[in-house]
Amino acid sequence: MEVKKKPAQQTQTRKRMNNNSSRDKILKRISEAKQTREFGSVFSVSPDDEIYKPIEPNAVTCFKTELEAVNGQCELSETQDELFVQLKKILNDRNIDTIFCRDRQIGTHLTKHRIAFTGCQDDFETMSAAVTPCEFLIARTGSVVVSSAGESGRQLLSYPPVHIVLAGTNQLVAYPADGYDALQKKYAEHLPSQITTITGPSRTSDIEKTLVLGAHGPKEFIVLLCNDKSFNNFAL
Numbered sequence: 001m002e003v004k005k006k007p008a009q010q011t012q013t014r015k016r017m018n019n020n021s022s023r024d025k026i027l028k029r030i031s032e033a034k035q036t037r038e039f040g041s042v043f044s045v046s047p048d049d050e051i052y053k054p055i056e057p058n059a060v061t062c063f064k065t066e067l068e069a070v071n072g073q074c075e076l077s078e079t080q081d082e083l084f085v086q087l088k089k090i091l092n093d094r095n096i097d098t099i100f101c102r103d104r105q106i107g108t109h110l111t112k113h114r115i116a117f118t119g120c121q122d123d124f125e126t127m128s129a130a131v132t133p134c135e136f137l138i139a140r141t142g143s144v145v146v147s148s149a150g151e152s153g154r155q156l157l158s159y160p161p162v163h164i165v166l167a168g169t170n171q172l173v174a175y176p177a178d179g180y181d182a183l184q185k186k187y188a189e190h191l192p193s194q195i196t197t198i199t200g201p202s203r204t205s206d207i208e209k210t211l212v213l214g215a216h217g218p219k220e221f222i223v224l225l226c227n228d229k230s231f232n233n234f235a236l
Contacts, residue, residue: 004087009020011115014086017058018148025161034124040167052140052141052175055062055139055140055174059169059184059224060076060139060227062139062140062142063069063137063138063142063172063225064076064142064225065142066139066140066142066143067142067143067199067223068139068142069142070200070201071200071201071221072140072142072199072221072222072223073220073221074142074222074224074225074227075090075222075223075225076222076225076226076227077123077227077228078227078228079226079228080109080227080228081113081223082226082233083166083228084109084110084112084113084115085224087099087115087164088113090164091115091224092126093127094129094162096128096129096162097116098116098117098128099115099118099127099128099129099130099131099164100111100117100118100121100123100129100130100156100160101117101118101119101125101131101132102119102130102132102151102153102156103150103151103152103224104132104151105133106131106133106166107119107124110131124159126157127159127160127161128162129160129162129164130152130156130159130162130164130167131155131164131166132146132150132164132165132166133150133152133165133166133167134166134167134171135147135149135171135179135182135183135195136171136172136173136182137167137171137173137223137225138171138172138174138175138176138179138197139174139175140173140174140175140176141175142174142199143179143181143197143198143199144165144167144195144199144221144223145183145195145196145197145198146165146197146198147183147192147194147195147196148192149187149192154194157196157198158218160218161218161220162218162219162220162222163198163201163221163222164222164224165221165223165224166224166226166227167224167225167226168226168227168228168229169225169226169227170229172225176197179197198221201219201220202223208230
């Protein structure tokens with residue numbers, strides 16, 4: 001006795017057959033690609049190949065250009081006094097009365113230049129901006145290397161709406177590998193528990209490919225770069 005399938009069952013059967021057919025086609029293409037493609041035809045980079053562009057016209061200009069290309073901001077100064085004048089202007093332009101700072105050396109200069117600051121944990125969640133030092137600056141990518149080694153810790157690297165970094169031109173290195181080598185030499189076997197490379201403000205374009213700044217961290221990322229050789233006092 002022949003049992004006829006119901007229309008719904010027939011539809012489901014056809015769908016399964018179609019799905020299997022599509023799957024078989026995809027697997028067949030993958031198999032053919034593996035057979036015809038030689039090893040190394042996809043990844044042809046050798047250790048001698050140049051991955052990054054050269055540093056042009058100089059490290060300072062290259063860093064500033066690359067950082068600003070990803071919505072960051074870089075202000076240059078020749079002296080420490082000029083740098084803190086810039087910092088005061090940045091805060092005034094944003095109507096920020098008090099900046100959050102945990103670094104004692106920076107705090108000393110903030111007091112000297114009459115810039116109100118706090119490092120109290122009670123003020124952490126309500127902060128509008130924070131200032132920190134850094135480890136190194138990577139010229140080619142416009143990135144800032146920071147770590148948990150200093151007094152600023154981990155929280156100030158991602159929480160403040162406006163993150164301001166104070167750095168000297170003597171902290172500039174050419175490429176990421178140079179920064180990591182410098183960290184290794186600096187800390188040897190006692191590397192910080194967290195090392196982070198920051199390239200511009202936090203951003204995402206997950207929703208409808210629309211760029212949104214500050215989605216998962218600081219909305220503004222500002223580097224105040226000083227050419228004063230004595231500025232290495234602020235390095236971590």
